[in-house]
Amino acid sequence: MKHPEKVDLGFFPTPIHKLSTLSKKYSYNLFIKRDDLTGLAFGGNKTRKLEYLIADALGKGARAVITEGAAQSNHARQTVAAARRFGLEPHLILFKPDPENYDGNLLLDMFFGAKIHWIERKKLYQERIKIMGVIRDCHGQDPYFIPMGGSNEIGLWGYIDAIDELITQTKLTGQKIDFIVFASSSGGTHAGMIIGKKLFELEAQIIGIEIDKHIYPDKSVQDHIKTIIRYAIEDFELPINISDQDITLIHGYNEAGYGVVTELEKNAIYTLAQEEGILLDPVYTGRAFGALLDLLDKGYFPQGSNILFWHTGGQPALFAYRNDLFTKHIPGKDNKNLV
Numbered sequence: 031m032k033h034p035e036k037v038d039l040g041f042f043p044t045p046i047h048k049l050s051t052l053s054k055k056y057s058y059n060l061f062i063k064r065d066d067l068t069g070l071a072f073g074g075n076k077t078r079k080l081e082y083l084i085a086d087a088l089g090k091g092a093r094a095v096i097t098e099g100a101a102q103s104n105h106a107r108q109t110v111a112a113a114r115r116f117g118l119e120p121h122l123i124l125f126k127p128d129p130e131n132y133d134g135n136l137l138l139d140m141f142f143g144a145k146i147h148w149i150e151r152k153k154l155y156q157e158r159i160k161i162m163g164v165i166r167d168c169h170g171q172d173p174y175f176i177p178m179g180g181s182n183e184i185g186l187w188g189y190i191d192a193i194d195e196l197i198t199q200t201k202l203t204g205q206k207i208d209f210i211v212f213a214s215s216s217g218g219t220h221a222g223m224i225i226g227k228k229l230f231e232l233e234a235q236i237i238g239i240e241i242d243k244h245i246y247p248d249k250s251v252q253d254h255i256k257t258i259i260r261y262a263i264e265d266f267e268l269p270i271n272i273s274d275q276d277i278t279l280i281h282g283y284n285e286a287g288y289g290v291v292t293e294l295e296k297n298a299i300y301t302l303a304q305e306e307g308i309l310l311d312p313v314y315t316g317r318a319f320g321a322l323l324d325l326l327d328k329g330y331f332p333q334g335s336n337i338l339f340w341h342t343g344g345q346p347a348l349f350a351y352r353n354d355l356f357t358k359h360i361p362g363k364d365n366k367n368l369v
């Protein structure tokens with residue numbers, strides 16, 4: 031088995047702690063793993079992937095990196111920060127519309143001096159070729175390309191490590207975990223966790239909540255997860271086999287579409303904030319935690335289960351989504367109207 035190189039970008043291990051109030055309320059043992067505290071430019075799950083992706087870029091002698099995503103991409107924000115840390119020129123291909131005022135992640139991208147190329151999402155492939163060509167003409171070499179969400183056979187290593195880290199932590203405390211629930215979007219986090227589970231014989235079942243409706247134009251997220259796992263097995267000679275049954279992805283919470291805030295996300299954000307003093311984000315963790323609360327209500331998990339919610343970050347987007355999240359009638363147990 032081979033292992034790719036990595037650089038240091040975050041603070042690990044990230045904490046695990048109990049959600050005491052919610053555990054009582056729901057009669058389950060609920061825990062949270064705080065990958066919102068990885069530390070790079072406000073943290074999030076992309077820090078772990080970027081430790082491998084930036085190492086690969088440096089190993090290939092790159093001078094610039096380029097990645098792509100939505101205007102409020104957390105991955106874009108963390109990529110530009112990571113690139114700056116290692117002296118690489120950060121380029122972003124972001125999907126229009128280009129907002130009048132830069133807020134949330136986009137405001138932060140600007141502080142890092144990201145070179146932003148705004149394009150129509152449906153023209154992504156042609157536009158990317160053109161933009162890469164312009165950068166090549168400038169630098170005399172290709173920029174290092176990082177796919178959406180950093181979800182390829184290199185980036186997923188961040189979550190192979192993360193499973194190893196989780197096992198070490200739970201061995202120390204003796205805490206058993208039966209289920210891991212998290213937001214699955216471009217598939218890299220999920221793919222890494224599945225490989226990690228096989229390699230290190232993690233007992234917990236891994237349950238991804240599907241966030242996007244059509245992230246890839248030509249394939250499902252499951253297909254992408256399978257593909258990058260297969261590449262990782264081949265490239266790094268991993269001694270494992272993966273079948274369809276290893277991938278648990280819950281559909282149905284993504285109906286509103288990517289980045290659309292509904293009562294589910296809003297209720298999840300207000301609930302975790304008011305019961306535990308922890309912030310979720312409006313796009314990923316708000317949706318995934320809302321799904322977890324719904325699954326608890328529906329009796330999806332056996333009584334007495336130990337359930338870990340893996341917080342993947344994203345809170346800077348709260349500010350950009352203020353109009354969707356603000357409400358004069360604050361949900362919650364002891365709140366009257368704000369005004």
Ligand SMILES: *Cc1c(COP(=O)(O)O)cnc(C)c1O
Nearest residue numbers: 104179215216217219314342344
């Ligand atoms: C990117 C992201 C995810 C999803 O991770 P993938 O590896 O793309 O599936 C979840 N939560 C947050 C906050 C993210 O930024």
